[in-house]
Amino acid sequence: MNLLTKEFFRLIQLPLLVYINVLTIAQPSVEIKCTYEYQMWGMQSIGTIYECECKESIKAPERNTVVSNVTGMHVPSANNSNVQGIHIFGASYLPTGIEKFFPNLIGLSVEQHLKEITKNDLEPFPNLKHVWLARNQLEVIEEDLFVYNPDLVYISLRQNFIKEIDSNVFDHLDRLSILELDRNECLNDNAIGRYAVVQLIKQVKEKCTVEQTTETTGPVTAPAKMKITQQELLNEKEILTEKVHFWKSFSIILLLVAVFVTIVVMGVLIQRHGGHNVVKFVLFRNS
DSSP: OHHHHHHHHHHHHHHHHHHHHHHHHHOOEEEEEEEEEEEEOOTTTTOEEEEEEEOSOOOOOSTTOEEEEEEOOOOTTOOGGGOOEEEEESOSSOOBOHHHHOTTOOEEEEESOOOOOOHHHHTTOTTOOEEEOOSSOOOEEOTTTTTTOTTOOEEEOOSSOOOEEOTTTTTTOTTOOEEEOOSSSSOOOEEESHHHHHHHHHHHHHHSOOOOOSOOSSOOOHHHHHHHHHHHHHHHHHHHHHHHHHHHHHHHHHHHHHHHHHHHHHHHHHHHHHHHHHHHHHHHHHO
16 A cells, blocks of 8 residues: 555656646745834825835836735834835835735835836725835836725825826826826926826826827827837736736646546545555556
8 A cells, every 4th residue: 555655646746846836937926024113104195104114125027926925023012904104125016915914004115126017006005095106117107007096195106217197097086185207208297285286187198198099180200109009018018917827827727637636536446446456557557
């Protein structure tokens, strides 16, 4: 019976190893090392909150990098549920799974290397009031970016390379009272106060919006073509990423099914023919 057990594990070890490797490839992960402290996040937005500041740069070079763990020493009587703000430095994409460790975030800051941000990235944080995305590499602000964050009071997109902002991205944010868009390619201005924000949003629609209609009175200029292409590429990239992860998940399911079928078949053979005969069958098959 020991020989049968060894042969059984030999049969399933290859699919198991492949399964583990697929999991590793499909789920790039990162650990966040926090310095916990109380910090002011703006008198006119959310005031002083308990935050996690990542002193070390976060390596998230590809989309869907998962936060595997969060470390750091809390101040006395505080825990993860008390954390309301997080500062992330150096990530090319916002890691997923942050909300599992910090479910009560109202402040999000991502700085230095962020290449793109989508509404799906912000969906896990419905209570956000303060978003700092300054000093990054953003070029396009997509449609409905803040659709899941209706309570936003403060948004900073300053010092990026923004060429295009969807015309309706800020329209539903009735509480937005600070909007920073200076030092971008299509606009260089900020607004403090609700009236000033409304006026700045009008400038966004005039200077940063590319008309997507095919009915034009004249030829499309080269800059407009470039902006449309960037938006299309952003959409295509998101679709491609979803397809890749679908097929990775599908492959994992197939591997699990194969392992399950192997176990069932071995169990049936043992039940019908006895352990000794199954060993003979396996050895004969491999000889």
